[in-house]
Amino acid sequence: MSLTIYNTLTRTKEPFQTLTPNRVKMYCCGVTVYDYCHLGHARSYIVWDTVRRYLQWRGYAVEYVQNFTDIDDKILKRADVEQSSMQAVAEKYTAAYFEDLHRLNVRDADSYPLATKHIQEIQDLIADLETKGFAYAVDGDVYFRVRRFDEYGKLSKRNLEDLRAGAGERVEAADPDQIKKEDPFDFALWKAAKPGEPSWESPWGNGRPGWHIECSAMIQKQLGDTIDIHCGGGDLVFPHHENEIAQSECAHDRRPLSTYWMHNGMVKLSGEKMSKSLGNFITIRKLLDDYRDGNHQPIDPMTVRLFVLTAQYRKPMDFSDASITAAGQSWQTIKDGMLFGYEFGEKLGWDNLDPIRADTPATIAEVDRFRTAADDDFNFAEGLVVVFELAKELRKVGNIITHDSEQTADPMLLKDKWQTLIELAGVLGLEVNPDELKVQVSGLSDAEIESLLTERQIARANKDFATSDRIRAQLTEEKIVVIDKAGVPSTWYRG
RNA sequence: GGCGGCAUAGCCAAGUGGUAAGGCAGAGGUCUGCAAAACCUCCAUCCCCCAGUUCAAAUCUGGGUGCCGCCUCCA
Incomplete structure (x- = not known):
């Protein structure tokens, strides 16, 4: 069995073959840092983070690079609004990016190149293209021919004729620089400086780089002429990635920029793509800090991860109250399973709570199922089936133990399953904190709870159900779950 | 208008020729004074529509319909 990847370039699933055995060079288009990240960004970076984790789990050494665009009209505009500088705005929202994505358990890339730190490489690349006849300068601007x-058009499957036919008069109207271009679809590699905007000296006069060229230059610098995987949002296919290919492959004698091109689907809100320009977005911090789901509960960061991972990464997905609520319920199930070992391992006589899985026939079978699913173009949604099944089985045993009934499953087999669950969920970036179990969710001490239960027991014995129900309501308020049984004392646990 | 993609139960979603995974929600049952939690059982004769290929199709082909993305900055 081998890993297959859907390649946007060929629109087919292809067997994954790396340029160098067991090594993967991966580049992901990052954000333009002019605002907080929203759920759409979250999906993209969760997906690529999970792809990276999976490749590593499969034994590849992955070199993962993700840029920040820190020169851009929008950043300048924002700087104006915030009475700040381009650099200050970029730094502010770069810091916010890390805060938000770390909460979602997205691991740091191996490097985060910045456009402003690669001006020389960008200029060298433009000069190279100019020398080779692929670029021309007009009034301080430089365009790609x-x-x-x-x-x-090979990536986005369109040709210049299609584009011209489709664009019609819109192309002409949009851009005042249009008249300078030899062809309406030529795009800027270098833009002449405008008064009051940051600029750098160059052979073509003061100016700043265009958007597309930074990725080409930084990939070349950080990873080389050809990489294994280039990924990003589906909305970047045209023109951004198309232009990257044009720039890099023309500069490099047609050597491919990337073997595989991967694109994630968009997150939609009420049926439409979530985006800044439409204004129908929800930021990660808003979702995590202020949002309440259908059960009036805050959103756990892991719920967001799970929500993203339940959909195939290439398909569009809808965010709604109902879908995030369902994801929250699902996460609770997985979380219960993952906490199982920390909660019951000792009672079951495990000699340690080490979550590292050992190869046993049982664990290998589950791992194989997971791998087979995920090897098919990172079908994590199907891999999640294994995670759910393991979690539900462990939760069930946990509940049997909690409710003081006989537990008959083999403790060592349970440990195998638990370790497998921890490992597979971990591949997906789903993690629990064992300390959660120690957190006093209730302000009441055990003794106070026992005392209230005794009081309630007396009321129940006297058939004073008004009193017993009042005490139970009080305990429920404190997140204490009470379980009544006939003939035996009631049990309780913190829920 | 051009190019690309998607349509599977109440919702999310897997399945790419061999007779519909999984999750959420829901229903019934066990338990309880009643609950809650949990457990057990059930929950698509059928995969947008119409034709065709085949012993066999949700899966392939052709034609519709609907939705979405890109064509301007966009994860």
């Missing part, structure tokens, strides 16, 4: 690259 799209017609010189006969493969232009």
Whole structure:
């Protein structure tokens, strides 16, 4: 069995073959740092983080690079609004990016190149393209000569004729620089400085880089001419990634920029793509800090991860109150299973609570099922089936133990299953904190609870159900779950 | 208008020729004074529609319909 990846370039699933055995060079288009990240960004970076984790779990050494665009009109505009500088705005929202994505358990990339730190590489690349006839300068701007690259459009599956036919008059109207271009689809590599905006000296006069060129230059610098996987949001296929290909492959004698191109589907809100421009977005911090689901509960960061992972990464997905609530319920199930070992391991006589899985026939079978699913173009939704089944089985045993009944399953087999669950959930970036079990969710001490229960027991014996129900309501308020049994004392636990 | 993609139960969603995974929600039961929690059982004769290929199709082909994305900055 081997890993297959859906390649946007060929629109088919292909067997995964790396340039160098067991090594993966992976580049992900990062954000333009002019605002807080929203759920759409969260999906993208959770997906690529999980792909990276999975590749590592499969034994690949992954070199993962993700850029920040820190030169951009929107950042400048924001700086104006915030009475700040481009650099200050970029730094503010870069810091916010890390805060938000760390909460979602997205691991740091191996490096985070910045456009402003690669001005020399960008200029060298533009000069190279100019020398080779793929770029031309006009009044301090430099444009890429799209017609010189006969493969232009190979990623997005469109050709210049289609584009011209489709665009009609819109192309002309949009851009005042249009008249400078040889072809309406030529795009800017370098933009002449405008008064009051940050700029850098260059052979073409003061100016700043265009958007597309930074990725080409930084990939070349950080990872080399050809990489294994280039990924990003589906909305970047055209023109951004198409242009990256044009720039890099023309500069590098047509050597491919990336073997595989991967794109994640968009997050939708009320049927429409979540985006800044439409204004229908919900930021990660708003979702995690202020949002309440259908059960009036706050959203656990792991719920967001699970929500993202339940959909195939290429498909669009809808965010709604109902869908995030369902994800929250589902996460509770998985969490219960993952906490099982920490909660019951000792009672079951395990000699340690080490979550590292050992190879046993039982664990290997589950791991194989998971791997088979995920090897098919990272079908984590199907892999999640194994996670759910393990979690539900452990939760069931946990409940049997909690409710003081006989527990007959083999403790060592349970440990195998628990360790497998921890490992597979971990591959998906789903983690629990064992300390959660120690947290006093109730302000009441055990003694106080016992005392109230005794009082309640007396009331129940006297058939004073009004009093017993009042005490139970009080305990429920304190998140104490009471279980009544006939003939034996009531049991309780913190829920 | 051009290009690309998607349509599976109340909701999310897997399944890519061999007779519909999983999750959430829901129903019934066990338990309880009644609950709650948990457990057990049930929950798509059928995969947007119409034709076709095949012994066999949700899965392949053709034609519709609907929805979405990109074509401007966008994860």
